[in-house]
Amino acid sequence: MGRDRTALIDSGLYAGYPSLERGSEELGLKLVDLDMLLLTHEHMDHVGNNGAIKRASGCTIVGHKAPSCPAKTRARSQPSSRITITGVTMRGWTT
Template identity: 35%
Template sequence: MDLVEVLPNRLHMLRFPIGQAYLWQDGEALTLIDAGHAGSAPAIEGAVRSLGLRPERLERIVLTHCHRDHVGAAGELAARWGARVLAHRLDAPVIRGESPVPEPVLLDWELPLYAHGLTVPEAPPTPVDRELEDGDALGFGDGAYAVHAPGHTDGSIGVHLPGHGVLFTGDCIAAVGPLMLGVFNVDRARAVDSFRRLAALAPSTACFGHGDPLTEDTAAALSEAAAAS
């Protein structure tokens, strides 16, 4: 796992072989946006400690959607450090293991990529302490709130921190190469609409589920990519 500073003393990316999570700091209070794959809790804890921070100050884990590369370590981290797990109401039953993971409608070129993604360990059933709706305040980042962004999954969300100009897009938007609509969507048309809604928030920093964060000319780049989707 690689630890990458995005915003000094505020935001770091935790990059795994497939997918990534983000660590947000409000002083000593910590929030994870997504949690990596099953088995990655020790690496995440080590990354937190390497920053001189205490993992017991992890207050919440916000899951952008129900896929295994985003959910896998959330339950272990929450059980170990007492963090609360937050996810949208529509994906919460999947995260808990009560409903199956929704099958995406794959384009032909997505088939080999999808098979590669399935090499990530399955996520164990994970308790969700709070079910989110669009616009819900998340309790960190000086006013972070959830933005329902369905299409990748029914309960996909973005996480917007307007006071800091930061947007976490989950897998609605990807930056593996050029900015693009994320892959493996259950409803591509809804995903495109969500891409455009997220782009309209005009952040100065955008953090994706896959690909490097965007910190320069971000709003314009997102707007252009959304219009082309």
């Protein structure tokens, strides 16, 4: 049998990290104990703390490789440069 694992869905805005820590502690959890961070999509209000959480916990980060709105992206997107936020490098697309 496997063991219980702790996962977080989306990491929120970067400025919200203290609230994320407090909320986790209220549930009896610690961000450093996360096993997995699941990403619903690439908007900054969902991925802003990915780097901090990865550094603190070493958790696996899982997300889909496709953009959140593929039809819109194909029609009008332009690739942007790579950006590094809190130690995580991402390649963005502007729409």
